[in-house]
Amino acid sequence: MCGIVGLFLKDKSLEPQLGEMLTDMLVTMTDRGPDSAGIAIYGSETDGQAKLTIQSDNGDADFATLTDDLSAAIGTPVSLRRNDTHAVLELASDQVSAARQAIRELRPNMRIMSDGEVIEIYKEVGLPKDVAARFDVSKMGGTHGIGHTRMATESAVTTEGAHPFSTGADQCLVHNGSLSNHNSLRRRLKRDGVRIESMNDTEVGAAFLSWRMQNGASLGQALEDSLDELDGFFTFVVGTKDGFGVVRDPIACKPAVMAETDQYVAFGSEYRALVNLPGIEDAKVWEPEPSTVYFWNH
Amino acid sequence: MQTYDLAADGLRGMNTLLQEQNNETNQTAWEIVNPRGSHAIAVGLDAPIEVTVKGSTGYYCAGMNQQATIKVEGSVGPGVAENMMSGTVIIEGDASQYAGATGHGGLLVIKGNASSRCGISMKGIDIVVHGNIGHMSAFMGQAGNLVVLGDAGDALGDSCYEARFFVRGSVKSLGADCIEKEMRPEHIEILKDLLERAGADAKPEEFKRYGSARQLYNFDVDNAQAY
Numbered sequence: 243m244c245g246i247v248g249l250f251l252k253d254k255s256l257e258p259q260l261g262e263m264l265t266d267m268l269v270t271m272t273d274r275g276p277d278s279a280g281i282a283i284y285g286s287e288t289d290g291q292a293k294l295t296i297q298s299d300n301g302d303a304d305f306a307t308l309t310d311d312l313s314a315a316i317g318t319p320v321s322l323r324r325n326d327t328h329a330v331l332e333l334a335s336d337q338v339s340a341a342r343q344a345i346r347e348l349r350p351n352m353r354i355m356s357d358g359e360v361i362e363i364y365k366e367v368g369l370p371k372d373v374a375a376r377f378d379v380s381k382m383g384g385t386h387g388i389g390h391t392r393m394a395t396e397s398a399v400t401t402e403g404a405h406p407f408s409t410g411a412d413q414c415l416v417h418n419g420s421l422s423n424h425n426s427l428r429r430r431l432k433r434d435g436v437r438i439e440s441m442n443d444t445e446v447g448a449a450f451l452s453w454r455m456q457n458g459a460s461l462g463q464a465l466e467d468s469l470d471e472l473d474g475f476f477t478f479v480v481g482t483k484d485g486f487g488v489v490r491d492p493i494a495c496k497p498a499v500m501a502e503t504d505q506y507v508a509f510g511s512e513y514r515a516l517v518n519l520p521g522i523e524d525a526k527v528w529e530p531e532p533s534t535v536y537f538w539n540h
Numbered sequence: 541m542q543t544y545d546l547a548a549d550g551l552r553g554m555n556t557l558l559q560e561q562n563n564e565t566n567q568t569a570w571e572i573v574n575p576r577g578s579h580a581i582a583v584g585l586d587a588p589i590e591v592t593v594k595g596s597t598g599y600y601c602a603g604m605n606q607q608a609t610i611k612v613e614g615s616v617g618p619g620v621a622e623n624m625m626s627g628t629v630i631i632e633g634d635a636s637q638y639a640g641a642t643g644h645g646g647l648l649v650i651k652g653n654a655s656s657r658c659g660i661s662m663k664g665i666d667i668v669v670h671g672n673i674g675h676m677s678a679f680m681g682q683a684g685n686l687v688v689l690g691d692a693g694d695a696l697g698d699s700c701y702e703a704r705f706f707v708r709g710s711v712k713s714l715g716a717d718c719i720e721k722e723m724r725p726e727h728i729e730i731l732k733d734l735l736e737r738a739g740a741d742a743k744p745e746e747f748k749r750y751g752s753a754r755q756l757y758n759f760d761v762d763n764a765q766a767y
Contacts, residue, residue: 494656494674497618497636513596513617514577527596527615529636529655532675 244405244418245271245391246498248479248509249519250486250538251384256505256520261382265374267508267515268389272370274511275391278404279373280365282414282481285384287359292335292411295355295362296345297328297401304349305329315344326376327401328355328364335359338411353402353439358412360385360483365404385540388481390416396424396443407445409437410452412483417444418496418511419475427471447472451480465489465535479509480537487537494532501525507538542567546581547574555580558608561587577617582610585627602629605646621648624665637674640667643684649738656693659686662703668738678703679715687734689742697750701757705750706731708742717756723749 247267251257264281298304305324312320312331320333320341333341338357345352355363364377370391374380390405397403406414421427424443431449432438438449450471454464461482468478468489477496480487488509490498501508501516503525510516513527530536544554554572561567570591575581579598582591585608593601596614606625615633624643631639634652641657643665650658650667656674659667664683672690679695681703691709698715704727705718714720723744731744756763 492675495637499617499636512577512598513615514598517576527633529634532656 243274243393244496245274245511245515246416246418246477246479246509247271247389247511247515248387248416248481248486248488250386250507251505252507253505257385258383260384260387262380263519264387264389265380266518267510268374268379268391269371270515270517271389271391271511275393276369277394277399278365278367278392278401279370279390280363280392280404280406280416281374281377281379281387281389282356282361282363282406282408282416283379283382283384283387284360284412284481284483285362285382288332290335291332292338292357292359293362294331294333294338294341294345294357295328295364296331297353297355297365298349298351299327299401300351301327301329304352308349311348312341312344315348316340325364325378327366328377330362356408356412356414358408358483361408361412361414361481363406363408363414365390365406366401367399367404385484386481386486388414388416388479388486395420397441402440403442405444406481407442407448409445409449410455412481413448413452413455414481415444415448415451416479417447418477419491421447421472421474421476423473443474447476447478455482461485461487462535462537465537469533469535477511484540485537486539487535488530489535490530490532492533498530499527500530500536501527541569541571543571543573545573546578547576551578551580555583558582558585558589558591561585561589563587563607565589575614579617582608585610596633605629615652620650621646621665624648634671635669639669640665643667645684647734647737653690659684659703662686666734668734668740670738670740672709675712676715678705681705685730685734687731687738687740687747689740697752699756700752702752704730706744706747707750708747711748711750714750717753718750719753721749721751723747 323330405416408414421443424446451464477490572593575595577598583603586606590609593612598617600619602610603622605627609628611630618637621629624646626646630649635650635654638657639654640648641660648667650669653671654673658673658677660679662681662684668687675693682701688707692711695715697718728744
């Protein structure tokens with residue numbers, strides 16, 4: 243199974259409530275995926291600054307002197323905002339790849355969840371309500387966000403097997419389904435220098451989209467390409483810095499419901515996830531068609 | 541009219557109450573409020589009662605229905621009226637995947653669109669969809685009628701037996717062993733009756749009939765590619 247929720251706000255006045263609305267949607271999808279949960283949240287931007295979301299199973303030790311160690315290594319100031327097992331590092335945006343490299347050397351056991359100007363990713367093993375509570379997701383604001391509740395099939399129940407997956411700056415993907423050609427595609431992408439960290443099928447899907455976008459494709463084109471290249475079952479919801487996309491495989495047995503009003507575009511694996519959204523009674527509600535790419539941009 | 545608040549009083553209580561009704565019941569009209577997309581609403585009923593669901597539902601609404609008339613004032617998730625035996629199920633909005641799957645009898649009316657696999661393995665149910673239906677609809681349909689006022693998606697009636705399909709709009713593609721067939725007077729009669737009962741504003745003459753070419757009934761090595 244697995245549950246997906248997504249919310250793309252059109253009405254700025256709702257932005258402070260993004261985390262609260264997403265949390266409610268996510269917890270409703272618990273029985274589709276009680277193994278682990280995660281969210282990607284697209285928040286505010288500071289000019290010239292980038293964010294790296296990092297995760298450690300031993301945050302007290304790993305985070306304690308990280309800002310000093312990292313600043314010294316890359317020669318630029320770094321700030322750190324800890325949130326339970328995760329932390330968000332802020333640094334000059336031209337230092338992101340240097341910082342990635344330095345983190346790998348300074349703290350080899352730490353995981354980098356995402357980088358970008360606005361994205362933050364939080365994901366852990368456990369019930370969605372517990373995961374949302376430990377990161378205080380309901381207090382987070384932002385322009386759009388994507389959440390996932392996982393019932394594991396293709397790889398182990400671990401933090402790195404949880405969704406969302408981010409394989410490019412400000413990009414993320416969540417997935418309901420299973421890909422059957424992920425091993426061969428992973429080999430192909432790695433040969434092209436694409437960074438793939440886990441044995442998870444979804445990460446390969448995410449990496450494929452990032453790779454297409456790095457090669458000049460728009461989000462919409464990349465999603466179209468995924469229909470040709472990916473084999474298996476999938477309903478994908480994808481986020482970029484200012485966009486939000488949905489695509490389902492041609493068989494479309496993984497459920498999906500969308501709702502749109504003047505205030506937002508929302509996605510849920512089931513209608514249940516959408517029932518508390520404002521104005522849902524009058525929203526345009528529909529099931530996305532198979533092999534059809536939907537995307538919205540700010 | 542009996543009103544049941546699903547949000548306040550729970551799913552099992554509702555289904556127990558509805559399933560307890562029988563042919564002699566005086567409580568013949570029920571209203572379910574606050575469905576909020578819940579699964580398995582009004583399943584396994586076996587009494588001539590009328591149930592109105594005031595909103596949209598999740599999976600398997602009105603499954604295994606016998607005798608009851610169930611109306612949903614909203615859209616339904618996957619598997620509505622699955623394995624229905626008799627009675628009537630009316631959906632005011634859209635239906636998700638495999639609406640009316642394996643149904644043996646009764647009438648399912650969907651006033652919006654139905655998505656993929658509508659009427660899959662239908663065994664005698666009548667289904668009238670006012671809008672469009674998705675791909676692989678009526679796959680292995682054995683008996684009954686599927687009437688579509690709009691368009692049908694890919695592979696309509698793949699590997700079907702004796703179910704009949706009437707489509708007013710376009711058919712994106714026909715499935716293996718499904719062909720267009722002649723519309724004879726008896727089919728016009730069947731269709732006229734179904735359209736009337738489904739409150740559909742359409743003339744039988746506007747439809748085309750599709751059904752089995754009967755080439756895949758028995759194993760034939762020349763058909764090996766199609767099995």
